[in-house]
Amino acid sequence: MQRVFVMASVLVFPLSAAAFTGNDLNMLCTKTDTASRSACAAYIEGAADGIYNTIEAIGGTSGPQVGQYFCLPVDVKPQELTDAVRKFIADNPARSNFNATTMVSLGLGKAFPCKADK
Template sequence: MLRALICVGTLALPLAAMAAPTTATLGGGKFTAGDLHKLCSQTDAISRAACVSYIRGAADGVFNTIDAIGGTTGPRVGQYFCLPDRIEPQRLVDAVRRYVADNPDAAGYNASTAVSLGLEKSFPCKGD
């Protein structure tokens, strides 16, 4: 199943890029939280795949950065979120969309920043 999702995501990304807003509509090339929220609000398969792929990629990037500066095996200084094992992608999307909707000022943030903050809000690390 995971291979099928990766394959679909890989094939869908080039199509999503063609359907994505132009740089002129993205404020000079900056992909904002508002842009991501609009993309994730779409119901077509290409937009949904692009939304999930972006959020998972941003989450992986944050995770890898934190790992490089001190680890992600538990709550640490700088740890933004702790995702449960085998989380369904829609839960990630819902967390980010809810964060942007609840924080209107966040619409102008870089999209990856909103991913980090949204996941932190919905999936905080527990413990000391």
């Protein structure tokens, strides 16, 4: 009986797990308490760092590369990243159910596009 319960739990768990969407991220970022604001900024910075490192691993980030979504200025502030992502989510409500990390990529790509090497 215990084996049946474990198997049923394993099968049901993926159905109950929901992805963290752009809308969820935006709701977190609109809260005014310090913990929520910190969590919002940390998520965006962490996602940006993860995307950057992934691109670095597949071919570098010294300029526009295939698949490179954004090129951050050296002196960019965390609030600028948050503002860019929130603006993208607000301007693209049809995409708000995309994965939150995807929305970070798209938002930063819109605000900080890579310039083509000449």
